[in-house]
Amino acid sequence: MSWDFETEPAFQAQLDWMDGFMRHEVEPVDHLISHGYDMTDPARQRLIPPLQQEVRERGLWACHLGPNLGGPGYGQLKLALMNEILGRSHWGPIVFGCHAPDSGNAEILAHYGTPELKRRYLDPLLRNDIVSAFSMTEPAGGSDPTGFTTTATLDGGEWVINGEKWFSSHARFAAFLIVLAVTEPPDESPVPSHRRMSMFVVPRETPGVEIVRNVGMYGHSGEGTHAYMRYNDVRIPADHILGERGGGFAVAQTRLGGGRIHHAMRTVGLVRKAFDAMCERALSRRTQGEELARKQLVQQMIADSWIQLEQFRLLVLHTAWKIDRYNDYRKVRADISAVKAAMPQVLHDVAARALQIHGSLGASEEMPFGAMIMESFHMGLVDGATEVHKITLARELLKGYKPASGLFPATHLPRLAAEARSRYHDVLAELHSEEV
Numbered sequence: 071m072s073w074d075f076e077t078e079p080a081f082q083a084q085l086d087w088m089d090g091f092m093r094h095e096v097e098p099v100d101h102l103i104s105h106g107y108d109m110t111d112p113a114r115q116r117l118i119p120p121l122q123q124e125v126r127e128r129g130l131w132a133c134h135l136g137p138n139l140g141g142p143g144y145g146q147l148k149l150a151l152m153n154e155i156l157g158r159s160h161w162g163p164i165v166f167g168c169h170a171p172d173s174g175n176a177e178i179l180a181h182y183g184t185p186e187l188k189r190r191y192l193d194p195l196l197r198n199d200i201v202s203a204f205s206m207t208e209p210a211g212g213s214d215p216t217g218f219t220t221t222a223t224l225d226g227g228e229w230v231i232n233g234e235k236w237f238s239s240h241a242r243f244a245a246f247l248i249v250l251a252v253t254e255p256p257d258e259s260p261v262p263s264h265r266r267m268s269m270f271v272v273p274r275e276t277p278g279v280e281i282v283r284n285v286g287m288y289g290h291s292g293e294g295t296h297a298y299m300r301y302n303d304v305r306i307p308a309d310h311i312l313g314e315r316g317g318g319f320a321v322a323q324t325r326l327g328g329g330r331i332h333h334a335m336r337t338v339g340l341v342r343k344a345f346d347a348m349c350e351r352a353l354s355r356r357t358q359g360e361e362l363a364r365k366q367l368v369q370q371m372i373a374d375s376w377i378q379l380e381q382f383r384l385l386v387l388h389t390a391w392k393i394d395r396y397n398d399y400r401k402v403r404a405d406i407s408a409v410k411a412a413m414p415q416v417l418h419d420v421a422a423r424a425l426q427i428h429g430s431l432g433a434s435e436e437m438p439f440g441a442m443i444m445e446s447f448h449m450g451l452v453d454g455a456t457e458v459h460k461i462t463l464a465r466e467l468l469k470g471y472k473p474a475s476g477l478f479p480a481t482h483l484p485r486l487a488a489e490a491r492s493r494y495h496d497v498l499a500e501l502h503s504e505e506v
């Protein structure tokens with residue numbers, strides 16, 4: 071029997087170091103740079119690389135990767151404990167070399183890239199000398215990829231890509247994009263809809279790669295980072311396809327499974343940040359002669375928040391444990407969808423209560439709660455909308471059930487009582503004979 075909730079001392083020492091390093095060195099950087107992905111920002115280049123070097127020396131660089139790709143291969147459970155700490159800071163994941171979308175794009179390149187693509191893009195990506203973008207969602211809708219219309223056709227030994235993509239985050243800083251495009255159009259090929267698309271590496275400087283505009287998120291200042299892209303006769307070499315032709319969905323799953331749980335691990339940290347602030351304020355603010363913390367309605371907010379946070383954290387840790395155990399994302403599909411669906415709600419609820427307890431200050435730009443609440447909506451969309459994940463979860467769960475054998479359900483009490491009487495017929499008969 072092994073069912074352990076303790077962290078081994080050597081790894082706890084690493085976590086303790088991370089906690090102090092994040093608090094004193096990394097979290098302050100959030101207030102000094104606007105885009106951690108902007109490799110042309112002199113402040114970013116002065117502040118981030120020395121911190122990354124410290125992380126490397128500590129053996130904590132790119133902990134989502136195995137030793138074959140330069141990471142320590144700690145596994146998902148340890149990564150979850152680390153990511154909880156990283157989640158407190160916007161740029162923490164970059165400092166530790168495990169930031170999206172580069173983490174997932176690196177996994178795709180490692181699995182499916184040619185040696186030349188790996189040399190040109192994977193190696194510098196793993197060192198964070200460059201950043202990349204993932205270009206999948208289209209302006210006409212992201213939740214149903216079978217409706218995507220961007221095409222890639224073979225012409226003279228090259229793929230030619232045409233179409234529009236939407237919300238390709240950080241494309242304006244990226245050295246390359248990973249693009250999903252239709253290679254088997256329905257009017258030319260009878261394959262099923264999930265076999266119509268393929269994944270490609272598109273170097274950012276390729277002629278025809280156009281950023282129509284950089285969309286900003288509500289509440290963020292300055293130019294946005296989520297690119298509305300147009301691919302105009304973009305020609306790339308034939309070997310820039312990743313995986314097999316028509317296998318784009320399978321390749322996408324390589325990155326999305328990990329990406330979703332990693333976002334959730336970091337969200338635990340962000341929720342805890344809101345919770346800590348809530349408790350501090352409840353103990354600091356007085357009204358009607360006593361601290362807010364003594365008001366029962368405030369106590370309820372604190373209790374509800376802690377319960378939601380701890381439930382979510384256990385779900386995340388258990389899912390991470392299962393990934394380590396099974397080493398197969400298909401076996402944790404339901405768990406990952408559950409985590410993904412729970413994440414925005416927990417962040418939203420706890421951040422909203424923290425805002426409320428801080429009153430007008432909480433609603434102001436001087437506190438982070440408004441941004442956290444918006445972030446909860448991002449979390450409900452990135453890597454698939456909440457509704458879609460709930461549908462996946464329910465479908466997966468229903469696979470473990472079958473219809474009732476008769477007209478009434480298996481839990482119909484008269485039926486259970488009849489079965490019980492039949493099962494213990496002898497005992498009941500004996501009791502009955504004793505009575506008479």
Ligand SMILES: Cc1cc2nc3c(=O)[nH]c(=O)nc-3n(C[C@H](O)[C@H](O)[C@H](O)COP(=O)(O)OP(=O)(O)OC[C@H]3O[C@@H](n4cnc5c(N)ncnc54)[C@H](O)[C@@H]3O)c2cc1C
Binds near residue numbers: 236296447
């Ligand atoms: C911060 C951020 C960063 C992103 N970065 C990237 C990126 O780098 N690359 C990329 O390719 N994409 C990116 N996206 C896009 C993201 O993947 C999409 O937002 C997501 O797939 C949903 O697509 P959509 O926005 O077009 O919403 P739609 O598909 O239009 O869906 C709108 C809403 O309809 C509802 N809905 C959808 N399907 C169902 C259903 N089956 N049943 C019930 N209700 C449903 C949901 O409420 C959903 O939110 C990013 C999004 C955000 C917010």
